[in-house]
Amino acid sequence: xxxxxxxxxxxxxxxxxxxxxxxxxxxxxxxxxxxxxxxxxxxxxxxxxxxxxxxxxxxxxxxxxxxxxxxxxxxxxxxxxxxxxxxxxxxxxxxxxxxxxxxxxxxxxxxxxxxxxxxxxxxxxxxxxxxxxxxxxxxxxxxxxxxxxxxxxxxxxxxxxxxxxxxxxxxxxxxxxxxxxxxxxxxxxxxxxxxxxxxxxxxxxxxxxxxxxxxx
Amino acid sequence: xxxxxxxxxxxxxxxxxxxxxxxxxxxxxxxxxxxxxxxxxxxxxxxxxxxxxxxxxxxxxxxxxxxxxxxxxxxxxxxxxxxxxxxxxxxxxxxxxxxxxxxxxxxxxxxxxxxxxxxxxxxxxxxxxxxxxxxxxxxxxxxxxxxxxxxxxxxxxxxxxxxxxxxxxxxxxxxxxxxxxxxxxxxxxxxxxxxxxxxxxxxxxxxxxxxxxxxxxxxxxxxxxxxxxxxxxxxxxxxxxxxxxxxxxxxxxxxxxxxxxxxxxxxxxxxxxxxxxxxxxxxxxxxxxxxxxxxxxxxxxxxxxxxxxxxxxxxx
Numbered sequence: 001x002x003x004x005x006x007x008x009x010x011x012x013x014x015x016x017x018x019x020x021x022x023x024x025x026x027x028x029x030x031x032x033x034x035x036x037x038x039x040x041x042x043x044x045x046x047x048x049x050x051x052x053x054x055x056x057x058x059x060x061x062x063x064x065x066x067x068x069x070x071x072x073x074x075x076x077x078x079x080x081x082x083x084x085x086x087x088x089x090x091x092x093x094x095x096x097x098x099x100x101x102x103x104x105x106x107x108x109x110x111x112x113x114x115x116x117x118x119x120x121x122x123x124x125x126x127x128x129x130x131x132x133x134x135x136x137x138x139x140x141x142x143x144x145x146x147x148x149x150x151x152x153x154x155x156x157x158x159x160x161x162x163x164x165x166x167x168x169x170x171x172x173x174x175x176x177x178x179x180x181x182x183x184x185x186x187x188x189x190x191x192x193x194x195x196x197x198x199x200x201x202x203x204x205x206x207x208x209x210x211x212x213x214x215x216x
Numbered sequence: 217x218x219x220x221x222x223x224x225x226x227x228x229x230x231x232x233x234x235x236x237x238x239x240x241x242x243x244x245x246x247x248x249x250x251x252x253x254x255x256x257x258x259x260x261x262x263x264x265x266x267x268x269x270x271x272x273x274x275x276x277x278x279x280x281x282x283x284x285x286x287x288x289x290x291x292x293x294x295x296x297x298x299x300x301x302x303x304x305x306x307x308x309x310x311x312x313x314x315x316x317x318x319x320x321x322x323x324x325x326x327x328x329x330x331x332x333x334x335x336x337x338x339x340x341x342x343x344x345x346x347x348x349x350x351x352x353x354x355x356x357x358x359x360x361x362x363x364x365x366x367x368x369x370x371x372x373x374x375x376x377x378x379x380x381x382x383x384x385x386x387x388x389x390x391x392x393x394x395x396x397x398x399x400x401x402x403x404x405x406x407x408x409x410x411x412x413x414x415x416x417x418x419x420x421x422x423x424x425x426x427x428x429x430x431x432x433x434x435x436x437x438x439x440x441x442x443x444x445x446x447x448x449x450x451x452x453x454x455x456x457x458x459x460x461x462x463x464x465x466x467x468x469x470x471x472x473x474x475x476x477x478x479x480x481x482x483x484x485x486x487x488x489x490x491x492x493x494x495x496x497x498x499x500x501x502x503x504x505x506x507x508x509x510x511x512x513x514x515x516x517x518x519x520x521x522x523x524x525x526x527x528x529x530x531x532x
Contacts, residue, residue: 007396008392008393008396009308009309009392009395009396009446010306010307010308010309010396010446011308011309057309063308064308065307065308065309066249066250066251066307066308067248067249067250067251067299067307067314067317067318068249068309068311068313068314068317069307069308069309069310069311069313069314070309070311071311071453072454073452073453074309074311076389077388077389077392080389080392080393081392081393084393106382106385107382107385107386107389108386108389109382129459130455130456130459132348133316133345133348133349134349135313135316135317135320135349135350137249137317153311153313156313157454158454158455159454160454160456163453163454166378166381169378170378170381170382170385173378173379174378174382
């Protein structure tokens with residue numbers, strides 16, 4: 001496995017090449033508190049191009065912040081940094097990574113050729129509305145990675161349904177794909193239920209979703 | 217204290233003087249979870265604390281006229297620079313949560329007596345959240361045009377809105393892609409004053425030039441704002457103004473809310489009618505005629521008098 005070191009603002013990111021190849025990359029985005037797999041997963045066996053996986057800020061081999069500051073939008077910037085390196089990609093995200101994949105599919109509709117959303121840690125985030133605010137100080141002696149601030153902050157990150165659907169609509173209008181988003185999740189938090197009601201969002205198995213985007 | 221204005225020419229030294237402006241009586245820093253935050257203080261150290269939070273992209277030096285007026289009223293005025301702003305450290309990442317933790321860490325450094333919180337713009341908003349987190353640390357709250365209102369542009373069609381967001385998002389991501397190596401543009405002192413003047417059209421030239429000497433530093437190739445170039449105004453995100461507004465009603469302390477009348481790029485255009493339904497039981501709301509978003513910077517004397525009058529009438 002080869003690893004490329006990229007820079008997003010002040011954080012160094014680890015982008016792992018799990019399988020080389022020619023053509024469009026499949027980019028895997030892990031869930032909350034997770035890290036990239038060390039090898040291409042079985043579901044990617046028939047993907048025709050290379051397979052990459054990104055460690056988000058505060059996770060795996062990527063750098064950590066000082067005193068937190070993690071948001072899903074920052075992680076979207078992480079994934080965009082990998083996208084710049086790869087040119088274009090099909091995204092497959094687990095949990096938190098699925099939400100980030102949806103955001104980036106809307107923000108970079110020309111470069112993201114399909115986003116596959118899968119179950120994984122951190123799919124629900126902090127719910128649909130701002131909760132009663134509180135301050136949590138993570139244990140400064142906790143073993144890292146993952147950065148304990150990332151775990152706390154990204155578990156509380158609010159995900160309003162109409163915010164998620166704004167990204168779906170952008171992917172629909174600007175990607176040129178008929179179905180830019182594929183949902184493979186059993187868990188369906190409010191933001192995902194709302195996304196599923198939009199045109200351009202299909203329910204599929206991971207294998208079928210990847211086969212669909214491999215041809216587009 | 218070291219000379220705050222080293223290597224300045226005569227003209228720049230003159231700009232660093234402004235009638236009524238006084239550098240802080242004391243300066244210190246607070247270590248907040250790895251980030252050093254600059255803290256400025258005016259007034260008697262044993263007096264009750266007015267704890268001030270500046271707005272986004274602003275800095276403590278904007279309080280150099282206002283804070284001494286409050287201090288003269290019998291208060292210890294504490295102003296801190298948020299992470300990435302003024303003389304505080306630039307951080308790897310920024311977020312609302314991080315700002316709230318920083319605020320509470322600096323507040324704790326002032327002692328255990330409940331303080332009066334005062335915040336402008338974003339500083340008013342993070343103070344509103346901080347009071348909900350630590351109500352026992354606060355005894356009164358002054359919010360200076362820091363009450364965001366929910367006003368979606370009514371005449372924008374859905375697909376236009378989608379394109380607006382797309383432009384905003386790609387602009388933000390492009391900025392982030394370049395931000396690691398970004399350095400603020402160097403300019404003359406007068407050039408920076410003119411740039412600030414576009415945001416503050418009613419400030420006098422001498423006042424704008426003074427603010428540059430506090431919010432910018434002089435490098436070999438010219439003056440640069442100290443603010444972290446990674447930070448970018450505007451933006452997007454899941455946060456809704458309505459969440460902030462609705463929670464005002466729950467605040468358990470006396471509130472003085474100040475609003476402006478003049479619409480400006482950095483302002484929120486919140487009108488009294490937007491806020492009134494959400495005022496807590498002990499609240500005063502004042503709209504200052506002919507004043508823009510930077511109310512206490514435009515009219516420090518008038519605002520200091522309003523604040524001191526409010527504190528005299530607010531129960532301890």
